[in-house]
Amino acid sequence: MDFELTPEEKAFQKEIREFLDKECNEHVVAEVLSMLGEGPYSKELLLKMGARRLLAPRWPVEYGGRAMGAMAEAIKVDEINTHHAPFPLDGVEIGNSLLIVGNEEQKKRFLPGIARGEIEFALGYSEPNAGSDVASVQLRAVEDGDHFILNGQKIYNTEAHFSDYHWLLTRSDPNAVKKHRGLTLFMVDLKSPGITIRPLITMAGLRTNEVFYEDVKVPKANMVGEKNGGWAVLMSALYGSAGGGGPATSTKRVIENLVKYVLEEKQDADKNQWIPEAMADLYIRTHVGELMGLRATALADLKVSPPYGGGGAASRLLGGDTRRLLYNIAMQILGPYGQLAKDSKWAPLNGEILREYMDAPRWTIVHGSQEIQKLNIATRGLGLPRK
Amino acid sequence: MDPRLSEEQEILQKSARDFLTDKCPKSLVREMEKDEKGYSPQLWREVADLGWMGLAFPEKYSGSGMSFLDLSVLLEEMGRVCFPGPFFSTVILGGLPIMDVGSDEQKQKYLPQIASGKAIFTLALTESSGRYEASSIKARATADKNAYVINGTKLFVPDANVADYILCVARTDEKSKGEEGLTIFIVDTKSPGISTTVLKTIARDKQCEVIFKQVKVPKENILGKLNQGWGEVQKIIERAAIAKCCEMVGGMQVVLDMTVAYVKERVQFDVPIGVFQAIQHHCVNMLVDVEGSRAAAYEAAWRVSTGRPYSSEAAITKAWVSDAYYRVVTLGTQAHGGVAIIEDHDMPLYYRRAKAAELAFGDARFHRKTVARKLGFAAE
Numbered sequence: 001m002d003f004e005l006t007p008e009e010k011a012f013q014k015e016i017r018e019f020l021d022k023e024c025n026e027h028v029v030a031e032v033l034s035m036l037g038e039g040p041y042s043k044e045l046l047l048k049m050g051a052r053r054l055l056a057p058r059w060p061v062e063y064g065g066r067a068m069g070a071m072a073e074a075i076k077v078d079e080i081n082t083h084h085a086p087f088p089l090d091g092v093e094i095g096n097s098l099l100i101v102g103n104e105e106q107k108k109r110f111l112p113g114i115a116r117g118e119i120e121f122a123l124g125y126s127e128p129n130a131g132s133d134v135a136s137v138q139l140r141a142v143e144d145g146d147h148f149i150l151n152g153q154k155i156y157n158t159e160a161h162f163s164d165y166h167w168l169l170t171r172s173d174p175n176a177v178k179k180h181r182g183l184t185l186f187m188v189d190l191k192s193p194g195i196t197i198r199p200l201i202t203m204a205g206l207r208t209n210e211v212f213y214e215d216v217k218v219p220k221a222n223m224v225g226e227k228n229g230g231w232a233v234l235m236s237a238l239y240g241s242a243g244g245g246g247p248a249t250s251t252k253r254v255i256e257n258l259v260k261y262v263l264e265e266k267q268d269a270d271k272n273q274w275i276p277e278a279m280a281d282l283y284i285r286t287h288v289g290e291l292m293g294l295r296a297t298a299l300a301d302l303k304v305s306p307p308y309g310g311g312g313a314a315s316r317l318l319g320g321d322t323r324r325l326l327y328n329i330a331m332q333i334l335g336p337y338g339q340l341a342k343d344s345k346w347a348p349l350n351g352e353i354l355r356e357y358m359d360a361p362r363w364t365i366v367h368g369s370q371e372i373q374k375l376n377i378a379t380r381g382l383g384l385p386r387k
Numbered sequence: 388m389d390p391r392l393s394e395e396q397e398i399l400q401k402s403a404r405d406f407l408t409d410k411c412p413k414s415l416v417r418e419m420e421k422d423e424k425g426y427s428p429q430l431w432r433e434v435a436d437l438g439w440m441g442l443a444f445p446e447k448y449s450g451s452g453m454s455f456l457d458l459s460v461l462l463e464e465m466g467r468v469c470f471p472g473p474f475f476s477t478v479i480l481g482g483l484p485i486m487d488v489g490s491d492e493q494k495q496k497y498l499p500q501i502a503s504g505k506a507i508f509t510l511a512l513t514e515s516s517g518r519y520e521a522s523s524i525k526a527r528a529t530a531d532k533n534a535y536v537i538n539g540t541k542l543f544v545p546d547a548n549v550a551d552y553i554l555c556v557a558r559t560d561e562k563s564k565g566e567e568g569l570t571i572f573i574v575d576t577k578s579p580g581i582s583t584t585v586l587k588t589i590a591r592d593k594q595c596e597v598i599f600k601q602v603k604v605p606k607e608n609i610l611g612k613l614n615q616g617w618g619e620v621q622k623i624i625e626r627a628a629i630a631k632c633c634e635m636v637g638g639m640q641v642v643l644d645m646t647v648a649y650v651k652e653r654v655q656f657d658v659p660i661g662v663f664q665a666i667q668h669h670c671v672n673m674l675v676d677v678e679g680s681r682a683a684a685y686e687a688a689w690r691v692s693t694g695r696p697y698s699s700e701a702a703i704t705k706a707w708v709s710d711a712y713y714r715v716v717t718l719g720t721q722a723h724g725g726v727a728i729i730e731d732h733d734m735p736l737y738y739r740r741a742k743a744a745e746l747a748f749g750d751a752r753f754h755r756k757t758v759a760r761k762l763g764f765a766a767e
Contacts, residue, residue, distance in 0.1 A: 001396070001456060002389050003686050009388075071388065259762050276759035280706070283758055288707045291682035292675075298388035314675045371664075377674060378667035382647050385662050 003294070005071065012068065013075045013247070016054050020083040023048055029084045033355070035206040038120075038162040042086040049085075050117030056092050059099065063107065064115025069301035074246020074293070081250035090159055091121045094167045097237035101225045110165075110187070122159035122190070124168035124211065125234070127152070132372050134169070135180035135231065139213060141170035148172075148186065148223070150194075150216040156366075158208040161197050166190050166211065167237075168218075173228050183230030187222045204359035238368075244300065244312020245293015245319065251286045251326070254356075255279060258330055261349060266333070278329050282322065289318040308381035313373050320364040327357040390685065395453075396460050403464040406437065411468045413733055419471035420591035424549050426472025435504025440478055444486060448498035455483075455626070456692035459633035459685065466637025469736050473507045473546035473593075479630045480545070480623065481508020481554060484571070488611035488619050493573070497552070509550040510623065511541035511574075511597050519624055519749050521566040521617050526599065528557035528570060533606050535559065535572065537599040547583045547595035550576055555599065559614050566617040571610040578602050590743035625701035626691060628748040632684040632708040635744045639677045639708075639715045642737050646670060646719040653724075660722075669718040676711035683707055699761050706754035712741040 005013065023045055031039035038046075049055050050064070057072035059065025066072065073092075080087050091114045098107055113119035130136040139152025150170060160166065166188040176182030188195075194216035200208050225233040259279055262271050292315035299306045308314070330353045331338040342351025364370045378384045392400060410430055419425050434440065443458045444450025458478070465474065482501045485493055500506035516523040526539025537557050547553060553574045560568025574581070580602040583595050611619045647670055650661035660666050683704040690697040716738045720727045727734035745751070760766050 001391065001393060001685065001689050003689055005388060256762070259764070263763055272765070276762075276764040277752065277755045279762055279764070280755040280758035283762060284703045284706050284755065287703050288679040288683050291686050292679050294388060295390045295678075295682045298390050302389060302391070304391065308674060308678070314671075314678045317671070318675050318679060374668050374671040375664075377671045378661075382670055382674065383651070384647065384667050384670060385651065385659050387658075387662050 003291075005075075008068065009071050009075060012057065012066070012072050013079065016076060016079045017082075019049070019052060019054065020079055020085055024083040024085045028086070032084045032086055033352075035204065035355075035359075037159075037207055038086060043117075046086050046117035046120075048117075050115060053115065055117055056095060056111075056115040059095065059111065059115060063095075063099075063111035070297045071246060071294075071301055074297050078247045078249050082253055090123045090163075090167065091119065093237055094121045094123070097233060098224070100236040101233050105221065106187070106224065119165065120159065120163040121165045121167050121187075122157050122163035124154045124157050124160070124166045124188075126154060126156045128155050131156075132369055134234065135183065137169050137171055137183065139168070139170045140174070141172045141184050141186065141218075143172070143227070147217045147219045148184075150186070150188070150213045150218060152213050154211040154213075156200070156208050157211050158206070160190065160209045160211050161199065161207065163190055166195075169230055169234060172230070176228070180231040182228055183234070184227050185224040185230040185233040186218045187224060188216065188218050189222075192216050192218070202359070202362065204355060204362065206359060206362070244296025244306075245290065245315045246297055247294070248286050248290035248319075251322070252283070252290075254326065254330075255283050255286065257349075258333065262333060265348075270333070275333060278333075282326050282329060285318065285322040285325070289315050289322055292318065308377065313377050313381070317370060317373055317377075320370055323363055324360045327353060327360045331357050390682070392460065396457060399457060400460050400464060403439075403461055404467070407464055407468045407470065411470055413469070413736065416469045416471055416736060423585075425546065425591075425593040426549065431472060431504055434474065435502070438502070440474070440482070440504055441498070441502025443478075444482065444498050444502055448486075448494055449502040450498065454692040455630075456685075456688045459630060459688040462630055462634040463637035463640075466634035467641050469638070469740055471592075473509065473549055475627075475630070475634070476509040476546040476550070477501055477507050479627050480510035481506075481552065483626060484510075484554060484610060484619060484623050485573075487622065492607070493610065497573070500551075506551045507546065507549050508552050508554065509544055509546045511544045511547065511553050511555045512620065512624075513543050514539065514541055517542065519753065521569060521620075522564060524556060524558055524569060526555070526557040527561065528555075528559045528572060528604070529561075530559070531603070534603045535570075535606065535609075537572065537574070537602040537604060539599050541597045541599070543586070543594045544583075544597045545595075546593050547576075547597045548585050548593055552576060553581075553597065554610060555604075556616060556620055557599075563614075568614050569616040569620065570613050571616040571619060572604045573608040573610050574599075574602060574604050575608075578604070588743065590739045592740075592743055621698075624748050625698055628701045628705040628754070629684065629687045629691060629697065631744055631747055632680065632704050633688055635708050635712045635741070636677070636681050636684050638737050638740060638744070639673075639680055639712050642715050642719040642734070643670070643673045643677050645733065646673065646722050649723055666722055669722045673715045673718050676715050680704075680708045680711045699758070702749075702754040702757035702761070705749055706751045706758060709745040709751040709754070713745055716741040 027041040028045050031042045057066045057068040061067055095111055095114045125134050127137050141148045141150050168186045168188050170184050171182055172184035173182030194214045196212040198210045262275055296306055296312040334348055337348045338353055340347035379386055438451050441450035442453045443455055446452045485497050514523055528535040528537045553576055555572045555574045556569055558568055559570040580600040582598045586594050588594050650666050651659050653660050687697055687700040687704045690700055720734055726732055
């Protein structure tokens with residue numbers, strides 16, 4: 001039994017940390033924290049990270065990766081979060097899927113570009129009537145010679161307005177007896193005629209998008225996997241990422257900064273009453289969640305089937321709850337000052353806590369809501385019966 | 388990183404599980420709750436013959452030379468079956484401190500006795516405040532030629548009713564109030580002046596009041612350094628907290644498994660109740676608690692085993708697992724419904740032990756205070 005990162009993993013962590021310490025400057029951070037999408041400084045940093053092969057450490061070297069494990073991926077995500085660097089989640093997740101289900105031509109066409117930060121993808125799953133029930137998507141794909149014609153609408157496609165390609169889940173067979181057997185996955189060039197992108201702003205100020213497809217043509221060469229085989233592609237994207245979590249440096253940093261704020265700036269007696277225990281509780285939850293996540297990721301890298309179908313989901317549940325709790329406690333610590341927007345007179349900590357508090361509910365909803373995760377853990381992990 | 392048990396640990400786990408399944412049925416557990424001694428001498432001898440007491444002692448002291456982590460694997464198995472008796476007290480509260488700070492003579496004298504099952508040990512620390520803080524220790528040990536004379540009352544001393552030796556923490560510097568001036572004494576319970584009363588506890592685990600009245604202890608029985616005992620006491624509490632968490636993980640796992648099995652079988656409204664989302668969510672929440680506890684407890688035990696600092700992790704782990712075990716037995720009972728609140732059901736055995744374990748060596752609130760201090764908040 002051993003809970004240390006390997007020397008290679010430690011070296012990778014050191015490399016990416018030092019790189020981001022140096023390169024993730026205030027312009028990048030300002031763009032990322034604006035939550036409006038990808039600005040020019042962020043793109044520049046993404047390309048620099050790509051040139052250093054920091055974006056897709058799990059991929060084979062020939063595709064721009066470092067042939068490392070899920071732990072390296074988890075380390076990467078943690079360092080990006082800690083530094084407020086741009087977070088190209090979707091491209092790499094999609095690439096993981098392409099590695100499993102893409103054909104050779106597609107792998108060569110896309111993977112190196114994704115790994116270099118040159119090609120960016122937006123996920124295209126959700127629709128107004130298809131969120132958790134993703135198999136219900138209705139965006140229609142009709143075969144027509146050497147291409148397909150696409151019509152319909154997607155929603156909450158957050159990276160769509162600055163991405164190059166759309167990883168699009170479509171309905172290719174509306175008459176399929178089981179709805180998930182009538183789906184096809186396409187990679188669509190977002191510059192294609194017929195695509196309209198409309199912004200939607202969350203209560204946190206994050207820009208996401210509705211994406212409308214009107215008679216958009218996509219070549220067959222951009223179909224991933226089989227026609228009507230989209231469900232398997234989706235599963236490879238969701239579960240191909242494996243692992244469960246990694247170092248929680250970013251969250252621990254937030255807690256430590258909050259403690260510093262309380263000790264150095266807060267004047268009232270709360271600092272000796274409820275705050276110490278509340279902060280300790282947050283730190284404990286974070287630490288336990290971190291160990292759970294590391295454990296799941298380590299087992300994934302050892303190719304050991306973890307108990308309960310993957311402790312990663314369990315650690316994500318804990319992480320989601322902890323995040324919500326953290327920012328609510330943080331708001332309570334700030335008292336009435338917590339409600340002040342960043343550009344208001346008297347706003348503490350650059351309005352960071354307010355921003356994160358408003359953004360917190362998103363994390364337990366997107367990429368698999370907590371309820372769906374619990375359903376999966378219960379039925380797949382614990383073997384409890386379905387209706 | 389590899390969180391798995393080693394091959395030897397898997398063998399130890401399997402053999403322990405087989406042995407305990409056979410030799411420690413719930414009927415024995417219930418019998419021992421009522422029993423005056425609280426343990427079966429027959430089973431105690433068998434456990435000693437298996438080498439479990441001396442598992443983590445060096446071979447030259449009749450031990451097996453294995454690690455604290457290996458011991459933790461054993462403790463989890465014991466937690467699974469609600470193993471009754473003074474194993475934890477003897478090994479964790481007696482043996483490990485002697486191994487840690489005992490003189491060669493003390494190790495030679497006591498460790499083989501523990502390993503062979505001949506000597507039962509425990510630790511007398513808390514007093515009327517019930518707290519694990521140095522300032523609450525008022526028991527006095529006054530120098531008297533080649534001995535010390537101990538006076539004071541200790542509470543919640545586990546297994547004092549059957550212990551051959553008690554590690555008693557007393558104040559040797561009459562001017563001291565806090566962490567200075569405390570000494571650990573190895574007290575032979577055959578000494579005159581000791582009166583022990585078994586307290587009736589939630590887990591019926593033979594926690595005792597021990598009154599020391601003019602109890603004479605030879606100077607050679609000081610464990611560690613005179614007036615500087617608190618440092619080791621702190622380590623004893625931290626190690627015991629981690630060890631207790633490993634034991635708790637065993638109990639929590641059984642409660643989870645028991646509950647999942649039940650909700651698959653129990654039919655109401657023509658379906659197994661495991662179909663209902665409320666029940667599913669209870670089970671998943673229990674899983675998060677069990678998995679989190681397992682991850683934290685074993686990482687902490689690994690730290691102890693590999694000579695890494697473990698003070699923060701002891702506090703974090705005990706804080707988490709204390710509350711987690713409570714949540715697990717509460718949700719487990721809830722999912723079972725009426726059957727599990729009847730004392731004859733297995734659940735109450737775990738429900739009661741969960742609370743006792745939560746309280747032992749500092750509960751969640753106590754350890755959160757420690758974590759708060761480590762984050763930088765001032766001590767109270």
